[in-house]
Amino acid sequence: MTIRKVLLVDDEDDIRTIGQLSLSRVGGWQTVLAASGAEAVSKAAAEGPDLILLDVMMPGMDGPTTLGKLRAQEATAKTPVIFMTAKIQKQEVARYLELGAVGVIGKPFDPMTLPAEIKRLLPPA
């Protein structure tokens, strides 16, 4: 699939900054940012990204809950979601995939290879 716009959701300011640099400068994608699950749900509906990078552990609404909300609204029901997590345990990965994520990326990620890793997880165009 072709990516033009990515929504990056993370509660950490610095990680949003680095992620955005990576996605835009290395990946060449337009990047939209959200600092919480709730913001992600509204931004996703408004911006219509091709892909959502979603942090798992966030205060308030966590990643899996946010995914549920995204799936529940029509505009984002089918948008591919990739989770980002520091606790990359196999059972958890399996659980996230069951929830409907297309993949999981472990933290800390390497910003120079992040776009390539994302492309690898997505179904071929």
Add this chain to the structure above:
Amino acid sequence: MIPPPLPADEPRRLQALHRLDLLDTPPEERFDRIVRMASRMFGVPIALVTLVDRSRQWFKAKVGLAASATSRDDSFCGHVILTPDTLVVPDALEDPRFSDNPLVTGDPLIRFYAGHPLHTPDGSRVGTLCLIDRQSRDFTEEERQLLADMARWVELELNALTLQEARTALTQQERFFELSVDMLCIAGVDGTFRQLGQAWCRTLGYSEEALRTTSLLELVHPEDRAATRAWLEQGARGESLPHLEHRCRGRDGSWHWLQWNAAVNPEEGILYGVARDITEHKRLEAERREVERMKSEFVSTVSHELRTPLTSIRGSLGLLSGGVAGPLPTLAEEMIGIAHKNSERLIRLINDILDLEKMESGQLDFQLEQLELGPLLAAAVEAHQGYAQQYGVTVETVVEAPEARALVDGDRFLQVLANLLSNALKFSPPGERVTLRLERVDTRLRVSVQDRGPGIPEAFHSRLFQKFAQADGSDSRRKGGTGLGLSISRGLVERMGGSLDFVTAENAGTTFRVELPEWCPVSSHKPTKETP
């Protein structure tokens, strides 16, 4: 008169006699009733149970005779103990052995004598059951048999536990009951105490009387009562009793954890039990588990919390090194490179610590699958090509057992190979090669990683698999290791049912060997997945 000769086994016989502990003891009804009965049955005025001592014969039981002993030389019984047979003297005056015997010529004027020897369990003849009459008489074969039967009865009594012995045994038992730190008891299978050791009173604080009138079930914590009742019922049915742990209430209201080891005698409905107060042990165990849980949580949290800022640090440095912010001055590029490399190292260290912690707390997430090892080896080599080039080392792969399969977690197996390969590459001199080999050794598969480096100093062999083990601090720092890799690798291989060891020689290189049981295709035709 012919005095009785000494039997060949006289010393042993005397020992057996003295072991009975019966000489010179007061009369006992259990023997008296036998001589009374013998006197009546055979119609003789005198019947005796005699014990033949060193120089006398002593009467343990007697009817019709005032004396308590006579000289062994004069005795008829001294002759009886020479053979296992009954000695019958129908008329002593006619028998040269006894015709001038003072017991024949004088009181008690013996004419007739019949005696049967008495044996101890080791076969020693220690005395007789004998009949004496003042008139000569015959003794039929039937009477001989009867006398032998009665002698056997005397033997039973002779060898039964004496009152003294029983008392001694009881005293010893009572002493054990008093002294034992564990709580000894004899109880009915309904839980009522019959005998209790002092430890029960010391531990629970009740008096012995109070405990004797209380059922065990009343002392037990309500939540443990059903299990205790079931356990007692199991004993009542005569089944062997497993260990039981339950809580019992002390007099001050405190609960004591008791661990039981017990056996039952189902015929008597009696339980012999030893209970141990394991309250302190339980407390320490719970404390240990809590500390373990806190440690595990701490390590996990700290590691996670470290990752978040590290993501930013490594990310920023990575972007700078990657030129995302534009070209950097040479010196700045060098410094950023150092910082980037070290942030990578810190991440590896955190990952290793987390892995170790999970391994130790048994939480390491494993997915065992029967996989071909060849492709895993190829993947590991592929992943290390860049690293090998960096060190100017080549990696050769020798697969002697293609298609060999083992039950492994693919990612974790790759992690082990990565660790062994990176070690081998780091310690190889430039221009050398590292050999990765897969072969069959008996029924197992061996994956070995061989380098041609300096070898491992002998003094370091025993510490090699320990955490943070480093042969030489400065050397390890130069090589950039965490000191956890081999410890983790061994743990991982063992979780996959294998072993990890090494052979090394100074200046001749080192070979690390992973051995795993081969997955046997006969045992299963379908691929299986297993998550322990």
